[in-house]
Amino acid sequence: MRYCLFALLFLGMGCPSDGVPGDSSPGSCEEGARRCAGSASAEVCAAGAWRQEICVAGCSEGRCQSSQQNRCSPGSARCGDQGREICQDDGQGWRRFPCRTNQSCQDGGCIQDEGRCVPGETTCLDEETIGRCDDSGENWQQESTCPADSRCQQGRCISPCDRARDNRSYQGCAFYAVDLPQVSGDADQDQHPFAVVIANPQEDPLEVTVTGQLGGVVELVEQQTVVESLRSAQG
Structure with missing residues (x-):
């Protein structure tokens, strides 16, 4: 009688299964189905129960990624399920950056949805x-x-x-004029007068003030208006 009981106990213990079991209740999943159980593990259905696999390089679509699959070019961008993803500086993974409201990811960038706007913008x-x-x-x-x-x-x-x-173009409202004479020896700079030419490319009138080195207003030597031929050429 003792021999029979020992044999039954031995058969009941069976052999350990591969992997770490998840939900082991019979018929709880479809054979061969896969899923991610967090970012560091995957689960596969075997014999009606979920079996867990530890993922060193992360889980994607129910499968463990290899280190090579997870590598990327630092700073590169792509679109993921939750928006924009940018490769980490070490090239070992992707960081997620969800797009704003009424935006979607296209070609690695968040683009405003057509016909939509950001509230308050x-x-x-x-x-x-x-x-x-x-x-x-x-x-x-x-x-x-x-x-x-x-x-x-x-x-x-x-x-x-x-x-x-x-x-930041040549058109503006304030400029600094610098006198850079290209003379040498005993040449007299007074023989080379310094002048500033100002043009108004728009129809609106403007007021011009020229100040000297010490801040005083400089008297204009001569005033001219834009000739009609130049104004017509611009149009």
Whole structure:
């Protein structure tokens, strides 16, 4: 009798299964199905139960990634399920950066969905009107009108001088003139007068003030107007 009991106990113990079991209840999953159990483990259905696999390089779509699969070019970008992903500085993985409301990821960048806007964001409805996105993100509503001497640019009213300063071109409202004579020896600089030429490329009138080295206002030697032929050539 003791021999029979010992044999039954031995058979009941069986052999250990491969892997670490997850949900081992019979019929709890479809044979061969896979899933990720967090970022560091995967589960595969075998004999009606989930078996866990430890993933050193992460889990993707129910399978453990190899170290080579997880490598990337530092700073490169791609689109993932939750938005934009950028490769880490060490090239060993991706960092997730979800796109903002009403944006979707395309070609590694977050792009505003067509016809949608970010609630509270401002834009220019035309050159004189500022619009603000409503709370639903569906419509632009008129918020304010720019003053007569300003224009709307990138959702705000800016003056012509501010616009010229932002563009950093040869057109602007304030300049420094520097006298750099190319003379040598006993040449007299007074024989080479220094002058400043100012042009107004727009229709609006402007006021010009020239100040000297010590800050005083310099008297204009001569005043001229733009000839009509030049104005026509610009048009």
